[in-house]
Amino acid sequence: MIHRSYLFARGWRSATPVLLLLPGFLLYLVMAVGPSLATAVYSFTDATGIRGIAVNWIGFENYDEFLLRGAASRDNIAALRRTVYFCFFVTVIQFGIGLVFAVLLNQKIRGKKFFRTLFFMPVILGVAIQGLIWKLFLLPRGGPAAEFFQLFGWTSELLGGQPRQAFAWVIVVQIWANAGITMVIFLAGMQTIPNELYEAARIDGAGKWQLFRNVTWPLLTPAVNTNLLLNIIGSLQAWQLFLVLIGYRPGTQVLGYLVFAEGFGQTSGSVASAFRQGYAAAASIALFILVLVFALVTHAWLSHREKRYIG
Amino acid sequence: MTAVETPQAPRRATEHRPERAARREPPRWLAWLKRQKLASYVILLVFAVLYIGPLLMLVSTAFKTLPEFFRNPTGMPESLRFENFTEAWNEAQFARYLVNSVVYTTVATAVCVVTSVLVAFPIARGYLKGGRYILLLYVIALFLPPALIPQFQLILNLGLFNTRAGYILLFLVNPIGIIILVNYIKAIPRELDESAAIDGCGYYRFVFKIIVPLIRPAIATVTVLHAIGLWNELVLAIIYLTNDDLYPVTRGLIAFEGLYGSNWPPMAAAVLILMMPMVVLFLFLQRYIVSGLTAGAVKG
Secondary structure, three states: OEOOOOOOOOHHHHHHHHHHHHHHHHHHHHHHHHHHHHHHHHOOEOOEOOOOOOOOEOOOHHHHHHHHHOOOHHHHHHHHHHHHHHHHHHHHHHHHHHHHHHHHHOOOOOOHHHHHHHHHHHHHOHHHHHHHHHHHHOOOOOOHHHHHHHOOOOOOOHHHOOHHHHHHHHHHHHHHHHHHHHHHHHHHHHHOOOHHHHHHHHHOOOOHHHHHHHHHHHHOHHHHHHHHHHHHHHHHHOOHHHHHHOOOOOOOOOHHHHHHHHHHOOOOOOOOOOOEHHHHHHHHHHHHHHHHHHHHHHHHHHHHHHHHHHO | OHHHHOOHHHHHHHHHOHHHHHHHOOOHHHHHHHHOHHHHHHHHHHHHHHHHHHHHHHHHHHOOOHHHHHHOOOOOOOOOOOHHHHHHHHHOOHHHHHHHHHHHHHHHHHHHHHHHHHHHHHHHHOOEOOHHHHHHHHHHHHHOOOOHHHHHHHHHHOOOOOOHHHHHHOOOOOHHHHHHHHHHHHOOOOHHHHHHHHOOOOHHHHHHHHHHHHOHHHHHHHHHHHHHHHHOOOHHHHHHOOOHHHOOHHHHHHHHHHHHOOOHHHHHHHHHHHHHHHHHHHHHHHHHHHHHHHHHHHHO
16 A cells, blocks of 8 residues: 555555555545435435435436436427526637736736736625625616616616526626636736747737747747636536525526426425435436537647647 | 747748738737737726625625615615624524534545545555555546435435534535645655655554645645535535524525525625635735645646
């Protein structure tokens, strides 16, 4: 168990590192890896959330019901499509805004620290506080956002409006909450770009746009990759702001929320209710496969692009 | 080497394809904008309003009476009234929620960090056979399916549903933390181990007396990363804790919202009360928090 290179006391005491490692490692196996793999197993059963009820193997029935033949399968497919929309809009806009923040705050500018702090702050607040803050801000009658839109003669129920509108507002809040991380990763990437490159390019007569296009952007590739992957994976799995902002409303559900609602009830868990955890496990495997496919395709595309840029 | 080559590459390209040179030129309006720092400030200020606006609304609501709020939700409060804060504090059991959150966060984070160091050190040093595969197992974890449902069945069957112990059990491992620690420990010279071993220092004492102080920045990063995630956790609290006495602040806040509904002034006060410690902590520990929340990301 112990490698030859181990330097400390030999004999029975050489078991110390293994003994000390075991608690953490076993916890990891039991609480994380095991349950992770077991999700696939559960997806083939009719498990409920009740203790002591027999669990039966039912094969692909959950998947069949979820995607093909169940009464809700059409809604489930719609939720799947919505998850992709959510991912698309959040990723594109958050990536863009994060990049703009980083570019603007990477120059010599007054209040740089203030802006960075401000834009990053929502990240640390957590969904409960993020959601409640925006629920108040988006108050349909007389709230600041409603008042603002009133100026253009547009009245709206905002979060309480059409499903599509409520959905769009969740996208806004999701971006507000997380653009700070994107910004910080871009800023970290920009700080690794050596100044000499800019000077050399400037001597060659490059303008600001050319500096960005030909120096910053190509050399920012690692940060671009990280941000894209993080945003895509994160937004495909995100659903908690839906819970806080609008609840389980038809026409707005995404896959992650569906898993929670089927497995544990729609808004708050209650003991020993007959929730369908096998079915929910199948839904979460579906989501997992979606994330995996998106991540792999993006990764392949990014490494192709990286080869073109850096070679 | 690239610095020498790059100036040539575009030139060659422009010789063959002149139309690309034209495309390299910025649009004229963009060039103008770039020259003015003014544009930068305008953009930043517009976004700053979007970021501050919701917070301002929160603060002003917290100081209003309910009739005042209904009459004029958006305007400034007529006077600074602190009744909402006392009402929120007394009506919901926020003192208890805070105690719960503090207990969960400190216990779970402490256990997580200590066990993580003990996992990370021998792996980073190669003291274990197959240590590389153990590390691989931690990296792979980031790509495994969600553990939500079997985890629930596990806790349920252990009889730990709706208990503090069960809830804490959910937060004792952090694969990203392990990866951060391993990378950091690798940068510490091995000669240190050798001389300590020669001097007869035991493994346990070496890890805690010599290594831990040396990797303090990494430990701070992991601690902050883990503690923030745990403090902000809402969904697991909803799933696992049904007893009001066990709620952490996030769950308590949502419960309070359920009771108070559209009675926003005390709601806003409650949100502010629970937000302030986070904001203050953030302003002081910004460096660690930012590195903690992005460290895992930059590695990937």
